[in-house]
Amino acid sequence: MNEIFSRNILIEKIGKEGQKKLNNTKVLVAGLGGLGSGVIANLTSLGIGTIGLLDCDKIEKTNLNRQFIHKYCDIGIEKTKSAQNWIKNYHPEIKTYAYNLKLDEYNYTNIIQNYDIIVDCFDSYVSKFLLNKIAIKNNKILIHAGVSEFQGQVTTIINKQTPCLNCLFEDIKNLNEYEVKGIVSPIINIIASIQSNEIIKIILNFDNILKGKLLTFSLFNYKLNILNFERNKNCSICNEH
Numbered sequence: 001m002n003e004i005f006s007r008n009i010l011i012e013k014i015g016k017e018g019q020k021k022l023n024n025t026k027v028l029v030a031g032l033g034g035l036g037s038g039v040i041a042n043l044t045s046l047g048i049g050t051i052g053l054l055d056c057d058k059i060e061k062t063n064l065n066r067q068f069i070h071k072y073c074d075i076g077i078e079k080t081k082s083a084q085n086w087i088k089n090y091h092p093e094i095k096t097y098a099y100n101l102k103l104d105e106y107n108y109t110n111i112i113q114n115y116d117i118i119v120d121c122f123d124s125y126v127s128k129f130l131l132n133k134i135a136i137k138n139n140k141i142l143i144h145a146g147v148s149e150f151q152g153q154v155t156t157i158i159n160k161q162t163p164c165l166n167c168l169f170e171d172i173k174n175l176n177e178y179e180v181k182g183i184v185s186p187i188i189n190i191i192a193s194i195q196s197n198e199i200i201k202i203i204l205n206f207d208n209i210l211k212g213k214l215l216t217f218s219l220f221n222y223k224l225n226i227l228n229f230e231r232n233k234n235c236s237i238c239n240e241h
């Protein structure tokens with residue numbers, strides 16, 4: 001195990017102890033599309049020892065401009081299966097658990113308790129808000145991201161410590177969930193890498209985690225911003241728990 005991760009271990013801020021912590025970490029990847037592909041590749045390379053894979057979709061041709069862990073020859077198979085195969089081929093010692101289901105208010109309980117951190121790689125805001133609610137209710141760290149066209153955003157949400165997704169974007173009633181938007185692969189990989197980097201920082205107790213901060217980045221004009229945002233005292237999600 002240590003030979004594979006020797007270049008991680010050489011970093012003073014990681015070292016053998018840090019690598020051990022990463023190996024003992026359990027992360028649930030919610031959504032196995034573009035963001036999920038980047039996050040899975042990074043988590044596997046970092047040596048995150050247990051990875052949960054949640055998605056109810058099957059691979060389609062239109063996924064292949066960005067979802068690079070899924071292959072043309074696997075069109076029609078479940079994304080959970082394809083992701084499991086990818087991890088197994090890359091690094092067989094990493095434990096994976098596949099959850100081929102659509103997340104709802106009731107079916108998460110036996111899943112979520114097994115993980116330290118949840119990574120929001122969903123593409124639907126309805127699913128993102130549900131995941132936010134579940135993470136807050138169960139005191140799980142949630143690393144949110146969203147991507148569109150050439151832009152993306154990341155923030156880390158921790159119950160009682162940071163604002164939640166609902167504090168940030170309360171009114172989603174006007175969002176058209178069924179509108180298919182364009183997206184290019186490079187921004188997805190950058191944003192997925194920032195989500196993955198947050199996991200290193202959280203597990204190894206680094207400073208400058210994106211708690212209460214929304215990082216936005218555009219590949220169109222190369223502008224990066226980090227905006228502070230506050231908890232909404234009237235938030236119906238994070239003030240209940």
Ligand SMILES: [Zn+2]
Pocket residue numbers: 163164165166167168232235236237238239
């Ligand atoms: Zn909130």
